[in-house]
Amino acid sequence: MTREDAVATLWLNRPAKRNAVTLAMWQGIARLVGELADDPSVRVLVVRGAGDHFCAGADIAQLAALADPARGAAYREANRTAEDALATFPKPSVAVVQGFCIGGGCEIAVACDLRIVERGARFGITPARLGIVYPAFAVERVVKLIGAAATKYLLYSAELVDAERALRIGLVDEVHDPGGLEERAGAFSTTLAGLSLLTQRAAKEMVAAVVDHGAIDAELARTWEREAQAGPDVAEGIRAFTEQERPRFTWTTRRERSTRTGER
DSSP, X not given: OEEETXXXXXXXXXXXGTTOBOHHHHHHHHHHHHHHHXXXXXXXXXXXXXXXXXXXXXXXXXXXXXXXHHHHHHHHHHHHHHHHHHHTOSSOEEEEEOSEEETHHHHXXXXXXXXXXXXXXXXXXXXXXXXXXOOHHHHHHHHHHHOHHHHHHHHHHOOOEEHHHHHHTTSOSEEEOHHHHHHHHHHHHHHHHTSOHHHHXXXXXHHHHHHHHSSOOHHHHHHHHHHHHHSSHHHHHHHHHHTTOOOOOOOOOHHHHHHHHTOO
């Protein structure tokens, strides 16, 4: 994990194996993302792969563990815990993708809020090549993102698709030429870090409610209305706009406030 101001970058760091994910890496993802979630100085999480690729999937050698009930259960639990940690991270998260993003790599990228990719990137969900059932929780997340038909295409065919097709089906949000990816990723992350976390967190929960339940529950709406009324960001945003200054938003999550003040 590296830091640049309020932006933390989590690196999949096994470049000699195209960042294929091991059990220890799944466990490390969950641990580090949990730590960053509790850190009020972190405003944005970026997930990247070291070297030329994002992630070529789960380590095939370790997938043999799935045949053993006990070892398979431990592996699946670590896998799910890591994905859930990414998906529920209480601040914006961005996967920056180049090279291969396959299988478990797609799982990691899809668990992030947004995906910015290099034009030469390749995407696939390929368990059909191995006779493996893709995790149910991962299938659910992919269907919610790109729909049933596009998910079936990827799972049935195990084909790799290019960045342009991934953009068309909604798997990624932006595609950039190799020379522009670094600049865009850095600028976008910095922009996210300077905006209201109150707005971003409320949007994340409300969008999730629509995706999961078809509507935003009235109590959830009231909760965020109360947070906005009690918090500092609305007044700061209006002040900065009126005075034509850059706002200094300071709202944080209850979890971060509790951690900072030692509340239990």
